[in-house]
Structure formats: C-alpha cells, structure tokens
Amino acid sequence: MRDKERNWKAKHPSYMTWCDIKQRCFNPNHKSYKYYGERGIGICDTWLDYKAFEKWLMAHDWQHGMTIDRIDNNGNYCPENCQVLTRSENSKKKTLDNQLGMC
Numbered sequence: 001m002r003d004k005e006r007n008w009k010a011k012h013p014s015y016m017t018w019c020d021i022k023q024r025c026f027n028p029n030h031k032s033y034k035y036y037g038e039r040g041i042g043i044c045d046t047w048l049d050y051k052a053f054e055k056w057l058m059a060h061d062w063q064h065g066m067t068i069d070r071i072d073n074n075g076n077y078c079p080e081n082c083q084v085l086t087r088s089e090n091s092k093k094k095t096l097d098n099q100l101g102m103c
Contacts, residue, residue: 044078
C-alpha cells in the first residue's frame with residue numbers, strides 16, 4: 001500500500017470504524033473484547049476486506065458520527081445483521097432493548 005493511501009485510511013472515520021470493529025472481535029487485549037470476541041461475535045469474511053465494508057457503509061448513507069448497529073446482539077458483523085443508525089437512534093434502541101430484557 002502506498003504511503004499516501006495508508007495515511008488517508010488511517011485518518012478516515014469509516015476506516016477507523018472498521019479497525020475498531022476488528023479489534024473488538026479479534027484482539028483479546030482490546031477493552032471491549034469480552035463483550036464481542038469472547039462472546040463469539042465476529043465479522044463475516046466479506047467485511048474482512050475494508051473496501052467491501054466501505055461500499056456497504058456508503059450504500060447505507062453512513063456519515064461520520066453514525067454507528068453500525070447489530071440487529072441481533074448475539075450475531076456477527078455482516079450485511080444481513082447490521083444497520084446504520086445515528087447515535088440518538090442507537091441510544092433509543094439500547095434503552096428499548098434494556099427495557100425488554102434483550103441485552
């Protein structure tokens with residue numbers, strides 16, 4: 001990878017989101033690993049490629065500051081189980097999930 005491309009990716013919010021998801025799922029030293037990787041939550045093979053992940057994000061109108069939410073909290077990060085939400089929508093969903101005992 002060229003230095004210019006590497007520098008861009010390192011600063012781009014969608015790339016940072018992708019890296020954080022991978023860390024939570026695969027890095028036992030990550031602070032949130034116990035909530036993801038340790039529970040068996042992973043990433044589909046397609047999304048292990050950043051370009052495929054980015055293409056999905058853009059097709060779902062993702063913008064900096066939005067979140068990637070897993071519809072089934074026990075499911076993997078994959079197109080069939082994820083949706084793009086604003087932080088406000090995600091907070092409301094978490095509150096509802098807690099009230100319904102889904103967490």
